[in-house]
Amino acid sequence: MINQLAAHYSTTALCALLNVNHSNYMHFKNYTTSNNQEKAREDTLIRAEIENIILKPESSRYGYRPMTKQLARNGFLINEHVVNHKRVLRIMRDNNLLCEIKKAFINTTDSNHDFRKYANLLKKEKVVVVRPDQVWVSDITYIKLPEGFVYLAVVIDAYSRKVIGYCLSKHIDTNLALEALKMAIKERKVVNAHEQIIHHSDRGVQYASLDYTNLLQFHGIRISMSNPGSPWENGFAESFFKTLKNNEVYLNDYQNIYEAKENLFKFINDVYNSSRLHSSLGYLPPAEFEENYYQRLKVENIKNYNQTTLATVLR
Numbered sequence: 001m002i003n004q005l006a007a008h009y010s011t012t013a014l015c016a017l018l019n020v021n022h023s024n025y026m027h028f029k030n031y032t033t034s035n036n037q038e039k040a041r042e043d044t045l046i047r048a049e050i051e052n053i054i055l056k057p058e059s060s061r062y063g064y065r066p067m068t069k070q071l072a073r074n075g076f077l078i079n080e081h082v083v084n085h086k087r088v089l090r091i092m093r094d095n096n097l098l099c100e101i102k103k104a105f106i107n108t109t110d111s112n113h114d115f116r117k118y119a120n121l122l123k124k125e126k127v128v129v130v131r132p133d134q135v136w137v138s139d140i141t142y143i144k145l146p147e148g149f150v151y152l153a154v155v156i157d158a159y160s161r162k163v164i165g166y167c168l169s170k171h172i173d174t175n176l177a178l179e180a181l182k183m184a185i186k187e188r189k190v191v192n193a194h195e196q197i198i199h200h201s202d203r204g205v206q207y208a209s210l211d212y213t214n215l216l217q218f219h220g221i222r223i224s225m226s227n228p229g230s231p232w233e234n235g236f237a238e239s240f241f242k243t244l245k246n247n248e249v250y251l252n253d254y255q256n257i258y259e260a261k262e263n264l265f266k267f268i269n270d271v272y273n274s275s276r277l278h279s280s281l282g283y284l285p286p287a288e289f290e291e292n293y294y295q296r297l298k299v300e301n302i303k304n305y306n307q308t309t310l311a312t313v314l315r
Helices: 011-017 022-054 064-073 085-094 174-187 210-218 235-249 257-272 286-314
Strands: 135-145 148-157 163-169 197-201 221-225
Touching: 022 064, 022 085, 064 085, 135 163, 135 174, 135 235, 135 257, 148 174, 148 235, 148 257, 163 174, 163 257, 174 210, 210 221, 235 257
Parallel strands: 135 197, 197 221
Antiparallel strands: 135 148, 148 163
């Protein structure tokens, strides 16, 4: 009240009228002003750091929670403390730094064919994904260019969300999906999976074709397909496509398939797989999340080996 009336009346008179100690009021006012100025200075530093992060392709569309994690991951501190998510949210909201995600569902699935349609093993067996190369998910999306549409097929490891196979083509055919699968098989060095890998996709003709299913069976990979009329069950791939389009496709204007291929593949390898933080992975990039798994496995194997060796010696 004193602050509001101070423009018209003296603070001494107002303090006397309201029975407030004038010295205490001035101390409080000066402290509050100084504190507000310090917070404003800190907010400026935080905003500048957030803007620097947004300029990087792997984090250009971060919401406030991933942004909070990225600030901490970068070692950014204010008064030797990490910035909490509420403050990040306020600063991003006040400075229009929160992104608006475009939502769309594009159906690229043609399941009207005579090839065999396989059961949904993930649902039937109630699969819980606990390791890399346990479940691969595959899907196709479209990208609009001035010269027409091109199509991107991907194979994603469901455990780490890492894209392990991809192909871009002007044609949405079996060869498009097949090339992405061949890349995944080569990337993971699969000769015979002994049915330890499940390949999950929709019931599209590309994935049900004999060329595609024969290649999976040749390498000992089990085949799983989403239920009829439920292509959204392939949520891992849909999530990746949303990230790809919001962070790469919508931010650029590819003039031809060659330009699109160069940028998309660079985003997949250098950004999505290697740098971009995923909330579902504990805010780690897929490559690092996978590497952590194998490091833990290595430690466990050494421990088990030592225990077995000790037991043998003690016999």
